[in-house]
Amino acid sequence: MLSDTELKIQREISGLHIKKNVEDLVRAGADRFVGTPGDKAAIEFVRKRFQALGLEVVETPIRVPSWQETKPPVIRIERTGELLEGISPSFGASTPPGGISADLVLVRGGEEGDYAGKDVGGKIVVLTEETIGFAKFWMGTFVERAAKKGAVGVILVHPMPWPYRPSMEAGNSVIANRFCKEKLPAVCISAIEGMKLFHALGRGDLRLHLETSNRIEPSTSVVLSAFHRGTDLAQERIAFLAHRDDANWMGANDNGSGTGALLELARVLAKYKARRTFEFISTTAEEGVTEGVWQYIQAHKDDLVKNMKAALDMDMIGVGGIPIQVDDGYWPDAPKQEHPRWLLDMVDSVAAEMGYGFGRLTCAWGYPEEGRFNAIGVPSTVLWQWDDPYYHSIHDTLEHLNPGSMKAVADTFAIVGWRLAHK
Helix, strand or coil: CCCHHHHHHHHHCCHHHHHHHHHHHHHHCCCCCCCCHHHHHHHHHHHHHHHHCCCEEEEEEEEEEEEEEEEEEEEEECCCCCEECEECCECCCCCCCCCEEEEEEEEECCCHHHHCCCCCCCCEEEEECCCCCCCCCECHHHHHHHHHCCCCEEEEECCCCCCCCCECCCCCCCHHHCCCCCCCCEEEECHHHHHHHHHHHHCCCCEEEEEEEEEEEEEEEEEEEEEECCCCEEEEEEEEEEECCCCCCCCHHHHHHHHHHHHHHHHHHCCCCCCEEEEEEEECCCCCCCHHHHHHHHHHHHHHHHHEEEEEEEECCCCCCCCEEEEEECCCCCCCEECCHHHHHHHHHHHHHCCCCCEEEEECCCCCCHHHHHHCCCCEEEEECCCCCCCCCCCCCHHHCCHHHHHHHHHHHHHHHHHHCCC
């Protein structure tokens, strides 16, 4: 049963305030991918919000790879001149100036066996996804396989009516193994554009022109921490975190929604004194293998292990089905990570007290930033709506956000954090 203070906290949290925070974040600057001008604008926006609440703001500098699609891809069927719409994967390579022209070859899933009997040397490989969902998010391994077979480019057909942005990474948790050695120019197109492509193949138009223009370079940014100091256990703390970067503007759900909730929790909880300190962490460089929060953890590891009692992560909490917690997670290069059951059960119990209900998910292709905290022994969990159909697409916009879902997550984590701060 919620205490009087907990009831006050819950009543003060507003889903409409969270949505307004997201709107303000989006207006602050387009394209928040780490290292971009939009990232710098988002840093200033979040910093000012924290400072206006009287919180102590600390910056942890990070240096990570940044990537920008400097021009939209050109995808043209050569005989007819028909143009197809698509986008490059994050960290995708550029074609030589003027692009490449080559024959197409359909390789379907792109696994080793799919290449049997196919000559792909000097050709552009077409990959498909035969199930509903997100096509080959960790695209790097599929592109590397195509490159080793002699292909010169890759087209990925997404099963949705719009393209989305996968990543040209290997999907490994070890930062040193983040990228594959072999790279090719690649684009993702929608199922609708895919139908046009397959129709062209059916009538014998096998040759395609592909042109991509991307920039990859080292960049600097910061992880922002805002502290609301506790009373008699002030050295110990409970963390709330959300990444502010996006993969495709507007990034309203991914992860404007988490950032909006983080700012709302800071606004409300800053009015109350707890025994332990609250740390509100705005991360970046989550897109990929969460290198931004990894660098933050490396910079403060000894202190975190000693003093951070729990970390509560909010990622994509405004669109999709019911929010879930990751119970077990896997990276291809790491053993299974079991998330702390006592914390997951506590979240579910607190949610039930308020009439909310969340789910669980075993994540087979990596997990959000909370996993980096669990890896060093800091108990952590995430609330996440992983099934947003607009994920990493131009349709991740404000009108799809559900204030009720965002409030349910913020309410739950606020009360969980409050109880942990007094436990």
